[in-house]
Amino acid sequence: MIVLGVNATFHDSSAALVVDGRVVAAAEEERFSRRKHAKRPVPFSAWELPELSMRWCLEEAGVTAADLDAVGYAFDAELAAPQPDDPFDPVRIDYVRRAPEFLAEALPGLDPGRVRFVEHHVAHAASAALAGPHRTCAVLVNDGRGERHSQLAGHYRDGELEICHRQDLPDSLGLYYESLTEHLGFLRSSDEFKVMALASYGEPRFLPELRESLHANPDGGFTARAPEWERFAPRRVDDGTWGGVHADLAASVQAGVEEVLVANAEWLHRQTRATVLTMAGGTALNCVANTRIWREGPFEEVWVQPASGDSGTALGAALHLAREQDELAPGAVDPAAGRGWDDDELAQWLTAARVPFTTPEDLAGEVADLLADDGVIAWFDGRSEFGPRALGRRSLLANPTRATNVERLNDVKGREQFRPVAPMILAERAADIVTDGPLPSPYMLFVHTVRPEWRDRLPAVVHTDGTARVQTVSDTDTPRVADLLRAFEARTGVPVLVNTSLNTAGRPMVDDPRDALELFGSAPVAALVLGPHLVRRADFVAGGDA
Numbered sequence: 001m002i003v004l005g006v007n008a009t010f011h012d013s014s015a016a017l018v019v020d021g022r023v024v025a026a027a028e029e030e031r032f033s034r035r036k037h038a039k040r041p042v043p044f045s046a047w048e049l050p051e052l053s054m055r056w057c058l059e060e061a062g063v064t065a066a067d068l069d070a071v072g073y074a075f076d077a078e079l080a081a082p083q084p085d086d087p088f089d090p091v092r093i094d095y096v097r098r099a100p101e102f103l104a105e106a107l108p109g110l111d112p113g114r115v116r117f118v119e120h121h122v123a124h125a126a127s128a129a130l131a132g133p134h135r136t137c138a139v140l141v142n143d144g145r146g147e148r149h150s151q152l153a154g155h156y157r158d159g160e161l162e163i164c165h166r167q168d169l170p171d172s173l174g175l176y177y178e179s180l181t182e183h184l185g186f187l188r189s190s191d192e193f194k195v196m197a198l199a200s201y202g203e204p205r206f207l208p209e210l211r212e213s214l215h216a217n218p219d220g221g222f223t224a225r226a227p228e229w230e231r232f233a234p235r236r237v238d239d240g241t242w243g244g245v246h247a248d249l250a251a252s253v254q255a256g257v258e259e260v261l262v263a264n265a266e267w268l269h270r271q272t273r274a275t276v277l278t279m280a281g282g283t284a285l286n287c288v289a290n291t292r293i294w295r296e297g298p299f300e301e302v303w304v305q306p307a308s309g310d311s312g313t314a315l316g317a318a319l320h321l322a323r324e325q326d327e328l329a330p331g332a333v334d335p336a337a338g339r340g341w342d343d344d345e346l347a348q349w350l351t352a353a354r355v356p357f358t359t360p361e362d363l364a365g366e367v368a369d370l371l372a373d374d375g376v377i378a379w380f381d382g383r384s385e386f387g388p389r390a391l392g393r394r395s396l397l398a399n400p401t402r403a404t405n406v407e408r409l410n411d412v413k414g415r416e417q418f419r420p421v422a423p424m425i426l427a428e429r430a431a432d433i434v435t436d437g438p439l440p441s442p443y444m445l446f447v448h449t450v451r452p453e454w455r456d457r458l459p460a461v462v463h464t465d466g467t468a469r470v471q472t473v474s475d476t477d478t479p480r481v482a483d484l485l486r487a488f489e490a491r492t493g494v495p496v497l498v499n500t501s502l503n504t505a506g507r508p509m510v511d512d513p514r515d516a517l518e519l520f521g522s523a524p525v526a527a528l529v530l531g532p533h534l535v536r537r538a539d540f541v542a543g544g545d546a
Contacts, residue, residue: 001069001327004057005318006050006103007310009075009096009120010144011189013038013050014311016337016386017057018318021327023131025060026337026386027053028311031511041189043092049099050314051106056339058107066109072317073099074310076117081148081169118317120146121281122161127316128278128305129156130323131333138274138299140265142283143310144174144189151281153220153264155272159323164271165220172224173257173283176214179226180253184246185238196286197419199254200464202247206232207255214256216263220271224260242418258289262296269298276301280316284308284445285388287469291446294438306335306443307387315386335443336393338384339511346531349513357535364480367529368487370536371399371497375526376412378502380516381480382531384509389444390501391471392424392478394510396525398498403459405498412523414505420469423461424499426485427472433458433496434470444471444499460498471499480532 005016016026029038032052039045058064077096083089095102100112118126124141139161141152150172153165181195182188213227229235232252233245265277277299284290285308294302305312315333322328341349343359350357360366367377377397385391396412398405400423410417425433427440437448447467455462462468475482489495502510504523510516513530520528520535528535 001322001325002061002063002067003070003072003318003321004054004068005072005074005123005314005316006054007074007314007317008049008099009046009092010041010310011037011039012309012311013048013053014314015050015053015057016315016318017061018322019061019063021322021329023315023319023333023337025057026307026315027056027339027384028386028508029053030508031338031384032056034508034515036506036508037190043086043088043095046092046095047098047102049102049106054107064109065107068110068114070321071103071110071115072118072123072321073103073115074118074123074313074317075120076147078117079119079147083169085170116321118320120313121149121152121166123313123316123320124280125152125154125156125161125316126320126323127307127312128280128303129161130159130319130328131305131315132278132303133332134276134278134303135159136274137276137278137303138268138272139278139280140268141279141281142173142261143281144172144178145169150174151221151264153268155274159328164268167221170225171222173222173260174281176224176226177253177257177283180229180250183229183235184250185236192282193285194416194419195250196254196288198242198247199250199288201243201418202249202251204252204255205248206252210252210256214253214260216260216267220264220267222260222264240416242416254288257283257286258292261289262293265293265297265299275299276303278303278305280305280308280312282309287445287447291437291448294446295436302438304443304445306385306389306391306445309388311387335386335391336383337386340383341513341531343531343533346513346533349517350530350533350535353517355517355535357530357533359533363529363532363534364483364487366534367484367527368491370526371397371488372491374399374402374405376409376524378516378520378523378525378528379481380502380510380513380528380530382478384511390499390509391443392473392481392499394502396500396502398460399492400458400460400496400498401492401494405460409498409500412525413500413503420463421461421498421500422469422471423458423496424471424473424481424485426482426489426495427474429495430470430472434468437470440472440474441470442472442474442477444469446470457494458496461496
């Protein structure tokens with residue numbers, strides 16, 4: 001059975017392809033179109049389909065649209081409730097109803113009768129439970145909105161979903177957080193992660209008053225309706241300054257959201273008695289909240305979908321339909337499901353661009369020398385990640401022992417200076433360096449406390465509260481990165497590197513070799529690694545002058 005999953009209703013448009021129960025391709029449209037989030041989540045954009053990523057998924061599997069047994073579209077207009085605060089929402093719903101016709105036009109040969117609508121939060125839930133390592137688990141989904149809900153709490157038993165609770169709109173943790181994002185001068189439904197970062201610089205002094213509009217309810221749901229933010233702080237203009245009352249407001253909302261999520265997780269555990277909690281939905285990208293659920297909640301294990309945002313619903317919709325036909329492969333889905341090139345193809349890209357390069361026998365050693373000398377490395381290796389996190393395949397790497405590398409990388413990326421950078425750590429060494437968080441932690445979705453004896457040694461990646469958003473690295477997941485970490489430890493005594501996404505401000509993460517070369521040509525990095533090939537800045541400049 002061949003199933004294509006599509007997400008297109010709001011933002012982070014994406015496509016995923018499942019063949020005989022296995023995910024063979026998954027990609028976000030922004031990686032092809034080079035437009036961040038692919039589009040804005042306004043009603044008038046709902047007709048725009050992820051045409052480039054859909055076509056690539058089919059090409060990657062060597063199939064055509066006519067071969068598709070089903071297409072799962074991750075929103076069901078027939079379930080949608082009126083949205084009084086959005087007078088143009090009927091336009092969105094009308095576009096969704098017409099999706100089969102739009103899809104057939106975008107993919108010639110597709111029978112529009114094979115398009116099936118999958119409820120938005122069911123697609124999110126499937127992306128967690130059916131793509132994760134546990135097919136029997138509790139599942140908690142929170143985001144801005146689906147058809148008529150903002151939350152789904154449920155229980156999967158051997159891949160079958162039983163829904164325990166749904167939270168009706170307009171109460172929504174995601175919309176609450178989005179509203180604050182806009183008040184703080186950031187881009188709504190895009191920059192919520194900046195609010196989470198800003199929160200660490202504040203104190204939650206407004207939390208008692210905010211609990212009037214933000215609290216858990218006994219039925220497993222919550223009340224979450226944005227207050228008049230001006231009661232707490234004036235509207236912020238994004239002028240580069242930060243802190244003070246705005247950081248305190250961000251900290252208060254962050255703490256309130258955490259309280260609700262922990263309470264909801266405890267309720268869900270009482271209903272299911274499950275040992276494992278899986279999570280998805282945009283709120284599950286809040287790594288601070290995830291960690292509090294792990295620390296304070298009753299579950300033995302918490303697993304979060306790496307593509308928890310709306311992009312993951314394409315994956316979930318495809319898996320949901322495959323599961324209905326009892327076609328689902330065992331084991332977790334590898335997030336490295338995007339585009340990739342073999343070593344020879346990467347060499348051809350460099351040769352065609354007339355870029356001088358070497359293919360060192362000891363790539364890890366040469367790059368570790370550059371990092372030890374405080375060079376920043378653009379790292380491109382393997383298939384690209386599905387989801388917003390750079391996990392060692394499309395990364396900017398730097399030396400974590402230099403405190404100035406936080407400001408330096410934020411300058412390179414054109415980001416606000418309160419934004420942290422994260423460490424990647426050899427999995428076998430992680431427990432020596434961090435604690436108070438789940439290990440291994442391969443997807444950078446939890447925060448850990450850095451052990452006191454390591455904090456001064458890793459100033460670039462330790463946040464103001466002594467924590468770090470850790471990614472553990474193993475030989476199984478990214479062997480070249482693991483080799484690099486060992487080589488860097490041999491030179492510095494530190495099995496840790498700074499890892500941030502390979503992109504600059506306002507642009508999607510680098511996806512293909514052309515993107516990588518364009519970034520290398522415009523950003524002050526010491527070297528570019530393309531698979532086994534190394535381009536040094538000095539050689540690049542000399543080659544350009546020749």
